[in-house]
Amino acid sequence: MVRLIVNRLLLSVVLVVISSLAIFFLMSLVPGDPARTILGANATPDSIERLRQQLGLNEPLLSQYGTWFAGVLRGDFGQSVFTGDPVVALILSRLQVTLSLILLSTLVIAVLGATLGLLSAVRGGVLGKLLDAVSLVGLALPSYWVAIVLVALFAVTIRIFPATGYTVLTDDPGRWLLSLILPVAALSLGGVTIVAKQMRDSALDVLARDYIRVLRATGVRESSIVFKHVLRNAALPSLTVVGLTVVGALTGAVFVENVFVLPGLGTLVTQATTSHDLPVVLGVGVFFTLFVIIVNLAIDLLYGALNPKVRVR
Structure with a gap:
């Protein structure tokens, strides 16, 4: 496991160089x-x-x-061409917004997706068919379109949630959560359906194995089979999907933050790209690259915690 962490850290240097080079030369092509x-x-x-x-x-x-x-x-990391502020300071000032959005979305995707998928595998029937239909819808609808619809329904028509803005967590935890409900919902919809479908397919595969039939024949309670055996084994392939959806949420966060006018890294990099503020774009790009590396490392460590064979390798 230590070797894995060291290899990831060495790889991160290469990825940062490659990604920053790509961003630099692509930005040079922007009019x-x-x-x-x-x-x-x-x-x-x-x-x-x-x-x-x-x-x-x-x-x-x-x-x-x-x-x-x-x-x-x-x-x-240099200074902003337009404001003169250090790039690191600009990123840190907006980091809480983006991390709050990504972490809450990850929690919703993992917990709700795994729960729906497991229930669908165990209960089947109507719930399974409904999950298939919702999965198609979730995959087809882009997060920014979902965000616009949510604003129109729950912020303009019904007026339950704020349409725009962000409240700092330490200032008012309740309003902080309220300001993130719609953005998190827009960012999580596609991920929840993907994880739920993967979890259901993996759980069905585990339920069909011989040792599950043996456990049932020996009188082991169904709840014990589901949570001790099915969930543990089905979670392994689902972890990869969770990691991919979290990485994809970075792109979605850029659009969602602009729809809800959240002062995060998404709006920062959009403004910087429009004004050709290269140091800011590079700084945010490096942060996103490091975030992807950390997510992949966390997934690998979770694999090792759930599967001893991975730790041995």
């Missing part, structure tokens, strides 16, 4: 000039050229990337 945007439409060519030199935009792309990466090795 727009930060210097012209900062100075405005009435700026003279000379003033634009001077600002480009000050920002280092006249240097070759590899040279610009090398300068940025050298700063990262020193712990300096």
Whole structure:
């Protein structure tokens, strides 16, 4: 297990370099000039050229990337081109919003998805058919469309939840939770249906095995079979699906945060991309890459906790 963690940490360095390079060169293809945007439409060519030199935009792309990466090795992710604020400070100021949205969505996806899938496998019948239908709907509907519908229904028509905004957890826990219910619901719908379907299929496979029939024949209670044997074995393949849905939730969070006007990393990177604020885009990109690495490592560790054979390897 220690070897696994060390390998993941070494791999994370490679992934950060590759992802940051990809972001850097893709951003260079985006139309727009930060210097012209900062100075405005009435700026003279000379003033634009001077600002480009000050920002280092006249240097070759590899040279610009090398300068940025050298700063990262020193712990300096640079400053926003427009506000002058350190990139790390901008990310930390919005980190709570995005983490709250992702972690709550992960909890809903894992718990609700596993529960629905297990119930569907054990009970079957109408619940199984309903789960199949809902799974198709959940996969077909994008999170931003679900978010817009939820706002129209529960914030505009019925007015149960706030349509926009975010309350800090320490200021008012109740309003914090209330401000995240609709965003979490929009972000979790697809993941819940995917995990539920995977859990049901895995549980049905376990229920069909010979040792389950032996346990039933010997008089073991059904609840003990379900929770001690079926759930433990069916959870292994479902963990992979949970990990994939959490990683996919990062992309969904960008759209959901913009729909609900949440001051998170999604809205930050959207604004930075629109204004061609490269240091901010790179900083958020590195954070997202590290988040994906941490999620994958957590899934591997959970595999080891549930399956001793993985720990041996």
